[in-house]
Amino acid sequence: MAEADSVAVIGLGRFGRAVALELMASGTEVLGIDGREDVVQDLNGQLTQVVRADATKEESLKQLAVHEFDRVVIAVTGDIKVSILCASLVLQLGNPVIWAKATDEQHGRILEQLGVHHVVYPESDMGRRVAHLVRGAAKDYLEIDAGYALVKAAVPAELHGVTLGESEVRRRHGVTVAAWKGGNGSWHYAERETVLRTGDTVLVVGPTKRVEAFAQLR
Known part of the structure; x- marks a missing residue:
């Protein structure tokens, strides 16, 4: 698998923020997406682009051209339904390799069944x-x-x-x-x-x- 030149990180909590900033430090183009204005403002200027958007809306993902990125990291926390819906929509876009954070084994199995390429369990x-x-x-x-x-x-x-x-x-x-x-x-x-x-x-x-x-x- 070739090295990723561009990555979209959806969900900028502690895990997503750490992933996004480390990718930036390694020279990768990073689009950060989160629904919280304070989070977006805090990371403004630290990522290639950071926007406030609803990642459970297909139109939002298309407008942000998420399908054009080499990788997508779904780092949504706190709401498993949002994570699953977001993963489903990104998969429908067809192009990026997807990494997704799972909160537990059941969540991870669902993501794998959807077709997510890599599921990670950072807490466990x-x-x-x-x-x-x-x-x-x-x-x-x-x-x-x-x-x-x-x-x-x-x-x-x-x-x-x-x-x-x-x-x-x-x-x-x-x-x-x-x-x-x-x-x-x-x-x-x-x-x-x-x-x-x-x-x-x-x-x-x-x-x-x-x-x-x-x-x-x-």
Whole structure:
């Protein structure tokens, strides 16, 4: 899938606003749509274009040429019916790839049944991420897929001063060290010849239980 040059974000609450501003920071053209005048005014000048409009009206979406955007993010919160109606209308326009925020599994299933291309669950995803961080010693945690994760962790003592090839991390712990960072330095790809030291940080990928166990090592 090609990188998106233009994105329409419908619903500019905390989630939609964060998505829109991050897209702008990455150089993407962003149209923001919300029904609240105060929200629109607050973001005026921060997005390529931000308008007050009713996204449950087909005519409004057509006038704003939403169908001409590469992607549409439906970030409507608080009213599932509005989210579903908005998704249905954007799908009827035919062109954009749609990302939609779901508040729960039932909402997500309906969006998927409509044909929404990507459904995200920011609250539950963040909840699971925080749970793993609270539970373990990982500095950060990212679930890549069910049962598979990427963890940022301190380098355990058993890896200090030896090459990754000699340490046999994959055989002994069932994980792969993908990258490392020394002290306050920058990130580097991990190679067989990489030697890790006290104070270094690593990115480790593998089955969730195994990467969490690795993060617990001292």
